[in-house]
Amino acid sequence: MQDGNALAARLDTGPDEDRTSGSREKGLNRVLQILEFLHATQRAIGIGDLAKGVNAPRSTTYTLVRSLVDAGLLEMAGDGNRVYFGKKLYLYGMDYVRGNDLLRRGRQEVDNLSRETGETSELCMLQSGRYTIVHSSPGTRPFRISSATGLQIPLPWTASGRLLLAGFEKAVIEDMVSEDDLVLPDGRRLLLDDFIGDIAVAGAAGYCVTSGLVDAYTKCLAAPVFSVPGKVEATMCLVVPIDTSEEKTGDLIALLRERAARLSIMG
Amino acid sequence: MQDGNALAARLDTGPDEDRTSGSREKGLNRVLQILEFLHATQRAIGIGDLAKGVNAPRSTTYTLVRSLVDAGLLEMAGDGNRVYFGKKLYLYGMDYVRGNDLLRRGRQEVDNLSRETGETSELCMLQSGRYTIVHSSPGTRPFRISSATGLQIPLPWTASGRLLLAGFEKAVIEDMVSEDDLVLPDGRRLLLDDFIGDIAVAGAAGYCVTSGLVDAYTKCLAAPVFSVPGKVEATMCLVVPIDTSEEKTGDLIALLRERAARLSIMG
DNA sequence: TACATGTGTCTTTTGTAAGAGACAAATCGT
């Protein structure tokens, strides 16, 4: 059973911070790594494996996990020697939703949109420099995409990525995007300057469409949600079959832009 | 909008662990206290106040908060010098939901139930020895109860509390319930032995009704959800006006028990 | 039967993170 899969690998190389995961790390950092690792594996995991996964001493891992379990942030899973996220994290997460108008209303709009159109619909945000699907709603199509909330995808692979980066300095964009991010799942390689060009275009147009980037069968329509005028806080996007007609696509974009605008906080 | 209310006060005296929050606490523990404090206050708070709130040195608090913000567990709120829960916690919370059949299906059932009956409906669980509303759905009645997910209430105040403790040793119950917990909001005081008696009755009956405990205008109907046969993992409950007729109450209990049974995992 | 591998709990050692305190700069209250 492989566990630390492509996603995990991706996360490892993610930020450049934890270069020396070496010795005598701060306990809190170990904990943060543990949480991130569990998020990446998406399943309960043995403490031994966890220690390996975050590259921490076994004894330390046992101690930390115990603290976290006692606090309710983690829970021992079914059979008894695996851990995963706990109820406390769920409760804190709901607190976050409650305190965050945009997310609360955004989830609602996304659900509506996917019900009305029958297409997969998503709310996306920039999360510590990475593109994140914050909420997604499946759509009725048999054809299913991963509904993995919290999934992180390289910015250049997505329409939303182009919108989320609108208004950032060129330099900032450059060091947010790694070399690997520019390589599409099918092996093709984007040019950084093309991507930066796309961002400018998308920002000016107020929407963005990408075809066959993440996979060959879908296109992705995205529209920006603004917090303050000019600042893109999130995007809503629709994932539709790549052969959707020009006309229908146009209609969907119009709808999407309207809903996204509704979400935006108008000064 | 009142905020740091009875709940906050209650949480402070909650577990007996952090008696001497005194000197040289472990960083991780401080973090856990910070999270718990934010959960109690339910709004963004300044770092200085946070330090006071968890009774930690200011310098330490600044350091920890910075780590947490960098990690995305906390976010700086609007005006810039307040913190609250961050997106990461929301994502982890959704991971928990995804990995937890009971919670996922339970939320669904609760929503159905409140839509069908028009009454406030809740899913409750024992969370580190305390009663917790894990999910609640408002109901159509004008008459609104707090829909605060994550709210923690003393076990003896609720019908669910009586069911959740079914099957526990007397001694365990005794040290789970503090003296304060036995004092109702209106000042009346329950006897511990009566409460323990109630638990036995509720466990045997397979449901529980309490009238006018938390407030004078409602009664609370609860039914157990089992994980393994005999072990109460959660409860579903309905909050109805105290003058609801015997007959209607009976019907609701039957419905509630059916839905709760459906949630139970049948070995 | 031996041998490798994983689990959970100890003890001991030592590198460092928590804490006290001092600071400048910003904000408040009158």
Next chain:
DNA sequence: ACGATTTGTCTCTTACAAAAGACACATGTA
């Protein structure tokens, strides 16, 4: 305008948490 308070950042010290590693006990497998 003026002290009084709060905020955010720094430095230095030492109390203590993280790590190493030994242990006892399960498993699985050659």
